[in-house]
Amino acid sequence: GAVVSQHPSRVICKSGTSVKIECRSLDFQATTMFWYRQFPKQSLMLMATSNEGSKATYEQGVEKDKFLINHASLTLSTLTVTSAHPEDSSFYICSASSAGGAFEETQYFGPGTRLLVL
Amino acid sequence: AQSVAQPEDQVNVAEGNPLTVKCTYSVSGNPYLFWYVQYPNRGLQFLLKYITGDNLVKGSYGFEAEFNKSQTSFHLKKPSALVSDSALYFCAVTINNAGNMLTFGGGTRLMVKP
Numbered sequence: 001g002a003v004v005s006q007h008p009s010r011v012i013c014k015s016g017t018s019v020k021i022e023c024r025s026l027d028f029q030a031t032t033m034f035w036y037r038q039f040p041k042q043s044l045m046l047m048a049t050s051n052e053g054s055k056a057t058y059e060q061g062v063e064k065d066k067f068l069i070n071h072a073s074l075t076l077s078t079l080t081v082t083s084a085h086p087e088d089s090s091f092y093i094c095s096a097s098s099a100g101g102a103f104e105e106t107q108y109f110g111p112g113t114r115l116l117v118l
Numbered sequence: 119a120q121s122v123a124q125p126e127d128q129v130n131v132a133e134g135n136p137l138t139v140k141c142t143y144s145v146s147g148n149p150y151l152f153w154y155v156q157y158p159n160r161g162l163q164f165l166l167k168y169i170t171g172d173n174l175v176k177g178s179y180g181f182e183a184e185f186n187k188s189q190t191s192f193h194l195k196k197p198s199a200l201v202s203d204s205a206l207y208f209c210a211v212t213i214n215n216a217g218n219m220l221t222f223g224g225g226t227r228l229m230v231k232p
Contacts, residue, residue, distance in 0.1 A: 006161070034219065043208065043222045044162075093161050105150060105169055107220060109162040 003027050004096050006110035013084055014118055021079045021113045023094030029074035030096035034107060035067070038091045050077055084117040091115075120145040122211050124223035131199045131230055139194040139226045141183075141209030149211050151192040152220065153183055156206040165207075168192060179203070199230045 003026040013019050023033060032051050036044040048064075050056035050071035058064045066088075068080040077096075081088055091114050095107040121144045131137045143149055150169050154162035166177025173185040183194045192209060206227050210220040 002164070004161075043224045046219055049219060091159075095162075106152070106164055106167055108164060109154070111161040112159070114159065 002106070002108040004030075004094065004108050004110040006094055006113050008113060009111060010114045010116075012116045012118065015085050016083055018080055018082045019084055019115060021081075021092055021094075021115075023077045023079070023096070023110050025075050025096040025098075025108070028096075028098050030077070031074065031099045032097045033071055033077040034095045034097075035069060035077075035079050036093045036095070038093060038112075040091075044093060047079075081115065084115070086117045089115055089117045120149075120211055120213060120221045122209050122221055122223035124207075124209055124226045126226050127224075128227040128229060131228070133201050133230050133232050134198050137196050137199045137203070137228065137230070139207050139209075139228060141192045141194065141223055142190050143192060143209070143211045144190060145211055145213050147213040149192075149213060151183075151185060152210045152212075153177065153181070153192075153194050154208045154210065156208065156225075162208060165194070199228075201230050201232055204228055204230045 005024045007022045035047045038044050046059050047062045048056045048058045050069050052071050052074050056069035071077040091112050093112040095109040097107045123142045152167045153165040156162050165181050166175050168175045168185045176182045181196050206225050208225050209223040212220050
């Protein structure tokens, strides 16, 4: 149980284009989803927290207009990197948690998406 | 504010020997503590957690961790290391349930040599 998937696993795009990353909880309903960014050999940096049906809460320094987050259902959240630039190249990881039930209290992570902007 | 410290960037251990990966935390309130493992180019896999109850927590793949409130520590241990345990390990803390954000330590790379 507690499986979280991400798609795509790897994406290469040209500078100026937008990229959408999907995060799905496969076997539980995720009341909260989190988006992280990880630079090489570094820890995870929380970008934003989203609750189903609500606007995402962004961490300080994260541009909400650049990193659009949608949490339209209890099993799907999307992160769209708009007008991507080379400095947006990174490893993006989502996680999901559920209030109540067998998966309470724990964040379960997706496999990550590596974005390379040329 | 909550924080997590993993004082060792890397831990080297020979296969078959016991391993310890250290973690200390700072929170105002009762901590919820977690260990995750990350393999190259992958997301984090949940290993174990401490919420309440017995201070010794057993998790996946033979790992365990001991919550020590007086030392504010939550060290990860395994009696006999495997080469396949080589990975990046993260300790994390929150003071509420999973609806709230985790604070991660900087990570410790575990290298198990044959």
